[in-house]
Structures are given as C-alpha cells and as structure tokens.
Amino acid sequence: MIRPDAELLLEINDLHASVEDKPILNGVNLQVKAGEIHAVMGRNGSGKSTLSKVLAGHPAYRVTSGSVRYLGRDLLELEPEERSRLGVFLGFQYPIEIPGVSNLEFLRVSTNARREKQGKEEFDTFDFDDHVRNRLQVVQMDPAFLERSVNEGFSGGEKKRNEILQMALLDPVVAILDETDSGLDIDALRIVAGGVNELASPDNCTLLITHYQRLLDEITPDYVHVMGAGRILRTGGSELALELEKIGYDWVDQQLAAEGVA
Amino acid sequence: MAMPEGWLTQLPAPAGTLEPVQRRGRLALSEQGFPSRKQESWRLTDLTRLEALFQLSIADQKSDRSSADSLPSVPEQALRLVIDGSLDPLQGVTLPAGISQLEGAELQQALGHTLSRCRCASDWPVELNHGVSQQILALRIRGNVPPVELVMLAANAMLVPTRVLLLVEEKAELELLQVVSAQGQAAHSHLLEIHLGQESKVNHGLLALGEGQEALLANLAVEQESRSHYSLVSVSQGWSFGRLEPRVVQVDGQASTSIHGLSVTAADEQFAVHTAMRFEGPEGTLDQVQKTIAADRSHSIFNGAIQVPRPAQRTNASQLSRNLLLSGRARVDAKPELEIVADDVRCTHGATVSQLQEDQLFYLRSRGITQSSAAALLLRGYCKEVLDRLPLEGSQRWLGDSLQVGGMTS
Numbered sequence: 001m002i003r004p005d006a007e008l009l010l011e012i013n014d015l016h017a018s019v020e021d022k023p024i025l026n027g028v029n030l031q032v033k034a035g036e037i038h039a040v041m042g043r044n045g046s047g048k049s050t051l052s053k054v055l056a057g058h059p060a061y062r063v064t065s066g067s068v069r070y071l072g073r074d075l076l077e078l079e080p081e082e083r084s085r086l087g088v089f090l091g092f093q094y095p096i097e098i099p100g101v102s103n104l105e106f107l108r109v110s111t112n113a114r115r116e117k118q119g120k121e122e123f124d125t126f127d128f129d130d131h132v133r134n135r136l137q138v139v140q141m142d143p144a145f146l147e148r149s150v151n152e153g154f155s156g157g158e159k160k161r162n163e164i165l166q167m168a169l170l171d172p173v174v175a176i177l178d179e180t181d182s183g184l185d186i187d188a189l190r191i192v193a194g195g196v197n198e199l200a201s202p203d204n205c206t207l208l209i210t211h212y213q214r215l216l217d218e219i220t221p222d223y224v225h226v227m228g229a230g231r232i233l234r235t236g237g238s239e240l241a242l243e244l245e246k247i248g249y250d251w252v253d254q255q256l257a258a259e260g261v262a
Numbered sequence: 263m264a265m266p267e268g269w270l271t272q273l274p275a276p277a278g279t280l281e282p283v284q285r286r287g288r289l290a291l292s293e294q295g296f297p298s299r300k301q302e303s304w305r306l307t308d309l310t311r312l313e314a315l316f317q318l319s320i321a322d323q324k325s326d327r328s329s330a331d332s333l334p335s336v337p338e339q340a341l342r343l344v345i346d347g348s349l350d351p352l353q354g355v356t357l358p359a360g361i362s363q364l365e366g367a368e369l370q371q372a373l374g375h376t377l378s379r380c381r382c383a384s385d386w387p388v389e390l391n392h393g394v395s396q397q398i399l400a401l402r403i404r405g406n407v408p409p410v411e412l413v414m415l416a417a418n419a420m421l422v423p424t425r426v427l428l429l430v431e432e433k434a435e436l437e438l439l440q441v442v443s444a445q446g447q448a449a450h451s452h453l454l455e456i457h458l459g460q461e462s463k464v465n466h467g468l469l470a471l472g473e474g475q476e477a478l479l480a481n482l483a484v485e486q487e488s489r490s491h492y493s494l495v496s497v498s499q500g501w502s503f504g505r506l507e508p509r510v511v512q513v514d515g516q517a518s519t520s521i522h523g524l525s526v527t528a529a530d531e532q533f534a535v536h537t538a539m540r541f542e543g544p545e546g547t548l549d550q551v552q553k554t555i556a557a558d559r560s561h562s563i564f565n566g567a568i569q570v571p572r573p574a575q576r577t578n579a580s581q582l583s584r585n586l587l588l589s590g591r592a593r594v595d596a597k598p599e600l601e602i603v604a605d606d607v608r609c610t611h612g613a614t615v616s617q618l619q620e621d622q623l624f625y626l627r628s629r630g631i632t633q634s635s636a637a638a639l640l641l642r643g644y645c646k647e648v649l650d651r652l653p654l655e656g657s658q659r660w661l662g663d664s665l666q667v668g669g670m671t672s
Contacts (some may be wrong), residue, residue: 061594084630100643113630
C-alpha cells in the first residue's frame, strides 16, 4: 500500500559491503515506507541475500561504506539482537537447526526480548503457551513442532512456517524475507504467503527477496527492484516482475556491459 | 618415580574386612611406584596434580563427617545412602525388600571378581583404592527394587576412599544415581564393581561435581552376563584433576551396553575419561557418546577402547566423541581405540572437535537473544542429550538444570 505521507521506516544509502574482503554490495539505494511491500529480485549472486544479512547484522559481512537508517537511527551500529528487539526481522533462506534447544523456549525468549523493548509485559510460560498456540494458525502449523528442538528434523516447508511463526510472534516493523518461497510446494507457498499477507499492516513494511513470480502471485508487491552486481539496477511496480518472467535477466548483462561493470 | 617417601608406611595397619585387599594394594603401589608419562594411559596427565593427593590426609572413622544436611531432597520411594569415608553408610538404614548386605564368605568370594574380569585389578588407581579403602558397601539386588541414590562426600582437604560392590541378580532391575561431590580441595578415590546377572537391567547415573579445586579418581568395573542391559550416564564438572575409568565386559555377549558421558572443564582443570568396552561373546551391542566442553585453559582427555576378540561375532558397537572448545587455549585430546579381531561385526566410531557454530549464534541473536544468552542456550542444548538421561531426575535436582561453563551458566 503506497501512501505518500507514510512514515519512512528504512532508508539505505549507497551501501557497500564485503564478505571475506570480496565486495558484494556496490552502492545499494532503497527507501521503504510504512505499509509498503517491496520485492527484490535478481539472479543468483546479485547481492540479494547479502543485503538481507547486512540489514540483520550478520558478523561475517562488513559494511565498507554507506548508511542504513531505520526509524531515524543508524541501524548499522546496532548489534543483531538489538535490531531484532527494535523490530527488524530476517526470515532465513536456510533456517538453522539447533539441537537440544526447545523450539517453544526459543520462541518465548525471543518474543519476550522484543516485547520488553516494545514496553509490553513479558509472557510467563503459561501465557506464552496460549499466545503461541493462537499464532500458530497464521501458518497452520502443528503444535507438535513447538515441542521439538529448533528446526531439527523439520522439512523445508516446516522450517519456513516456523520462520513466519517467529515473524508473527516478533511483530516486526521491517520484515525481510530471504527466499521464503524456496523449497515450498504450492500448498505450503499459499499458506506461508497467506501468513505474510495477514501480518502486513499500514504500520510495517516487508522486503521480499525472491527469484520467482509465483510468490508474487500470492503477495502483491508495491515495488519490484532488480539487483545486479550488488546494486539496484531497475525499479518498477508489480508489473515489472511479470515482465521479468517473460524477458529474463539477459538485459542485466547488457546494461552492466554498457556501464563497463561486467 | 617412587611413591612419596613414607606415605605408605604412615597408613594405618591393615585391618577389617578389607585387610587382605589393603595389603595387596600397598604392596602393588610400592612395587609399581608412581605412574609415569611414559605409560600410554598417563601420557597426557599432569602428574603433579596426582602427586598432590599424597599431601591429603585420608578420611577414616575419626574424621569429621562432611555435611549431608544441605543435600537436595531425594524422590519418594528412593533409598539414599551417604558415604563419606567415616561412618558406616548403612547405620540406621532399613534396607527395602530386595536389597541386602553382602557379608562374610559371600563378600570375599565376590570382591574383586569383576575387577579381574575387566582386567583392571592391577591398574594404579585401583591399587591405590585397594591400599587405602577401609570399608566397603556391598549389596545384593534381587527383583525390582526402589531406586538407589549413593551420595559420596569429600571435604576439608581429605582423601576419601570409597568402595562399592553391587551384585545384581538374574532378572533384577536397579536404577542407581551416584553423586560424587567434593569441596574444600578434597579428593575421592572411588572403586565400584557391578555384576549384572542374566536378563538384569541397571540404569546407572554418575554425577561428579567438584568446585574447581578438587580431585577425583573413579574406577567403575561392570561385568554383564548375557541378555543384561547396562546404561551408564556420567556427568562431571569442577575437578582440578579428574580421571574417570569405566570398564565394561560382556562375558558371554548377547548383552546391551550404553555409555553416555559429558565432562565440562574450565579454568586450568584437567579431566580424563578412559572407557574400555570388551565383548567376550557374540551379538553384544554398545551405544556410546562422549561429549566434552573445554573452556578457558582447561584440558579434556577421552580415550575410548573397544575390544572385539574372535568369539564376539556379530557385535554391533558405535562410539562417538564430540568435543566443544570454548576457548583458543583450551585443549582436547580424543582417541578411539578399536581392537577388532572378529570378522563379522559392525563397529563405527567418530570424533569431532568444534567451537560454537557462528551460524547458530547469529540465528539466535537475530531473534533478539544476546550473544552470551545465545551461547548459553547452545551449550544447554549440547548438554541436554546427556543430562536428560540421568536417572532419578539427577539433572534437575542436583544441577538445577544448569551447568557452569567457563563463567557462563547454561
């Protein structure tokens, strides 16, 4: 939902970042306002996932220049946990398995960390149990998964549902979903997309990182950005994704060649 | 190296039920001398800490009793026996049906039998215990008995020798939690023999808790007859110097053994676990997982021997050693030692040494959990597999569901 007067939540300016001294992001510029859904598309290696990890504060990624402002503050100076508590959420492309750590306890600890920052009362074990069971319906998840270790032995689809469940519990301001559609069958994709749609509101924003139109059939983005060589090459409306489906990414090579990048 | 001068001669004169054993042990110690790092099983040991044991006085009937007042409550139905090297642990105790004391000729016949079958009767820590133990708790277990909690206490810079013998009869079932606790720079020399009759079952937990300055020498010898089931879960932390040696023999095969261990070291502690599993008959099984966490400058040692001689056809054994290093200065030595002669067997082993996984830490941090809490959660997850197996709710009652790891509480 595009509203000209909506609050600016995330502002990325000329962002450069490296991993192991290899530059991956080469000047990303992006503004996201409240209520908006942005899709970030592009080939493998174009920098989409790196952008998501940099925004979440992964320690392996080093920002070499540029800035990211989140609700008016410098996001990059915050630790990953502080970003989460302030409402930045990253849905992982490959959710991590953590043997021996109960999913329910993990969800409760992280939810309470966020609630404390929001000035809300923390849940005790019993209240949280009620709350989480209520939120399970967002992704139609089996309560049995609460009793298992975090993501351990979950199928690809179950892991993605668990990510969206976390999103539902953490009530983020900026949700970055890194290839949430990968590894999902059609039914699971609809459920996960339904959850994302349900959680989108005029007060938050969503950044969908995806390769495929099929996710965008379920979640209509306000903007579609195409990344290449570590920056955004083109921005359009939802029709751009449909166009990409037809023309592919060959034009990216031509554009980069014309610019002398590739 | 010889034994510290005069130490053997200062021991009280051999007496009581264990008199022949004491004589045997002292003679062996004077002949063997002190362990040397040239011996493979002591190669990595900090022997100065072993020598320090000889500065301690040995607990006897005249010693002050360690305080048993502040122990966690024991579950209803369970029998708690406290051994502190001074008073008779059975004094004032009414043994439940199925548990009786072994005495006289029966005791003399059984004493040391399992040590011999496990081929460890002449090991140095065993001979040390022989030389200094003045009493023995020897019990016969019949049928299905209430759980037993054996609490062994040491304090006040004393060396507390303890010896236990359990004869578990055919088809009997025993749930046993041993808690070896020490404080005040004290030390334990512990020797346990368990004989499992046919079709018997023992679920054995050993929780060894020091406070950082204490020492532990513990030798467990277990003899299994066919179709018996033995499970050992050992958890240790807080020992400046520790050596735990579980040895299990399946005398006729066709038995199952499970050994799960967790040893946690911090500061400059050194803790060694030497396990030995021997199959003397066919179709035996072993499921073994040994975990360590080494923090600070500590040193953790694991040596896991599995012997499968020719009669032990169709043995199925697996051993996994998992080691977590929390500091660049911590050290882990893990060595599987498989001797397989039988040709129709399945024996697997593996050893891993790792640090806390960066991706797991980041995942937790990206959900608002601080670095230190995330590390503690991961450690707790790592320990859980072993802690949850302790019988008699040992983990919850004695650890409060937490372990102290390098300044972090998991």
